[in-house]
Amino acid sequence: MTEARDANVRLLRQVYEGLESRSAGAIAGALHTDVELHVNGTSALNGTYVGRDAVVAWYERLLDDLEPGFRVPPHDVLVHDASLVVAPAGAVRAGEAQRGVDIYHFADGLISEIWITPWV
Numbered sequence: 297m298t299e300a301r302d303a304n305v306r307l308l309r310q311v312y313e314g315l316e317s318r319s320a321g322a323i324a325g326a327l328h329t330d331v332e333l334h335v336n337g338t339s340a341l342n343g344t345y346v347g348r349d350a351v352v353a354w355y356e357r358l359l360d361d362l363e364p365g366f367r368v369p370p371h372d373v374l375v376h377d378a379s380l381v382v383a384p385a386g387a388v389r390a391g392e393a394q395r396g397v398d399i400y401h402f403a404d405g406l407i408s409e410i411w412i413t414p415w416v
Contacts, residue, residue: 300377304402308380311407313367316357324352328406336413351410378402 304338307326314322333345333354343359345354378395382398400407 298377300402301375303399303405304377305373305375306378307402307407308373308382308400314355315359315362316367320352320356320359323355324348326407327351328403328408331408331410333410334412336411341350411414 300348310326311323314320314326330346331346331348331351333351335342341354341358344384345351372383378401380400380402382400383395388397396412398413399409399411401409
């Protein structure tokens with residue numbers, strides 16, 4: 297892998313570790329100031345969020361909603377210098393695996409855009 301790809305995978309791990317440890321601060325450190333988050337599906341968290349503060353606020357709402365023991369199981373990651381496509385094995389919540397596809401784009405060494413699309 298190239299240095300950029302390695303750095304992008306580290307940022308992805310930082311986000312997922314922040315989810316599992318319930319640390320919005322860890323997630324915020326991976327986000328570009330002008331990050332955009334697009335969430336598709338049917339939950340109250342759906343929508344488009346622009347800017348680090350709005351995206352961190354979204355993650356805080358998500359973290360508040362997660363049950364104890366939430367984890368992100370291993371997943372497949374397609375890595376490119378400028379983007380990652382993640383097919384999680386299923387984020388575990390309420391004893392059920394939830395599947396989806398997440399796409400991350402990068403700029404200036406940080407996550408600049410995120411697309412989260414759950415499988416319904």
